[in-house]
Amino acid sequence: MFGTHYKLERHSIGLTIAIIVVASIGGLVEIAPLFTIDQTVEKAPNMRVYTPLEVAGRNIYIREGCYACHSQMIRTLRDEVERYGPYSLAVESQYDHPMLWGSKRTGPDLARLGGKYSDEWHVAHLDNPRDVVPESVMPAYRFLKQTTLRIDDLPQHLAALRKVGVPYTDDMIRNAVSDAFGQAVPESPQADGVKTRYGEETTIRAFDSNPGSVTEMDALVAYLQILGKLTDAAHEPQQAQAQAQ
Template structure:
């Protein structure tokens, strides 16, 4: 091909550049829609409970992801500080994902179970009471906001339409599952069959009402707690990118 012709024509150079970039992009993207092993399943992963999902919505609404990332990179310093690096399967039911790109505060990918409910409550009400150097604002108002969950079945059904495997039973019992998880009462055994490792109990120290604080702490307490990285399959999984 006559390179001088291409170099002298801006339109031709642009068109050919676009074609080359498009081909390269398609080569990278198209296989992801065809290969079932793009995100290999890992034992332990499940959809969020209705209460955890509503907590995730609150976490997103309040912009927590802008100061806390949820992705541990596969570098020694990060793994030693935060735990096992993040793997793709841990985000397979996240819509949208909340990996984040900034750490004003620590990464939260493995915060689930690291602290008690009481610590999480104290931290959210008055961050400086447990971390004196923290610049995080108070979220005490969440204790006074009743959790709205009348339409939770519709919300879970919308997530099911984009691939989250909520069953008909999960949708049917969503309201009861919220009440069971947030109070520790009701058919908690049935809840745990559907959602293994779900944390139960009164998260905000106010048993008379289910609040947004209950939901947010329930979400924080499950982050990174589902996958057992002592299992070889999980421990050797490809890092998230």
């Protein structure tokens, strides 16, 4: 084998052809599965999109580098399923641009974090992680509660996401600013519009416990509370199995 390699190194054309052949094989192995993507990606017709506030929270999550220590993909290994819940499905990430599957877990996986803890827990955890998890090495993000969320550019964010396949309507894009405000200020007139556009089950509340303003803490907690809850597709096999028993 090494003798063949040494001979190829003496002939530039032969070495170039060999490199192209090997790279083509690797590329084919990676590309071929995409031709069957329609059969391999699950269907979730009732899956909803992120609200503008949740989009803003996701942007903050990316900005602060949370994905570097937390993955969002539960593998099919038994111990992971027992700890975190049903393994992740491809369809659950179809509206994630970019995807945040991750590969390193300094902290736990967050794919099914939504609804696991209260808003107060998340606020306390982000304010000072050691208050709720003494062994945590996570930095504090208390400044989020004092930082007013920028919402004027959310229509552009939603429009950009629509260009890559997220089914935001013209109405959603047009009302992105008011919907972001309304989701975090439940007593405001804008709150009703959020449920009209995103569904009756959409969570509307002051996520940072301060209904008078919309902060970056509101947005990040709103995002964390929806993780794993855009669709029930991952839970359907378990529910079907339980009913059969």
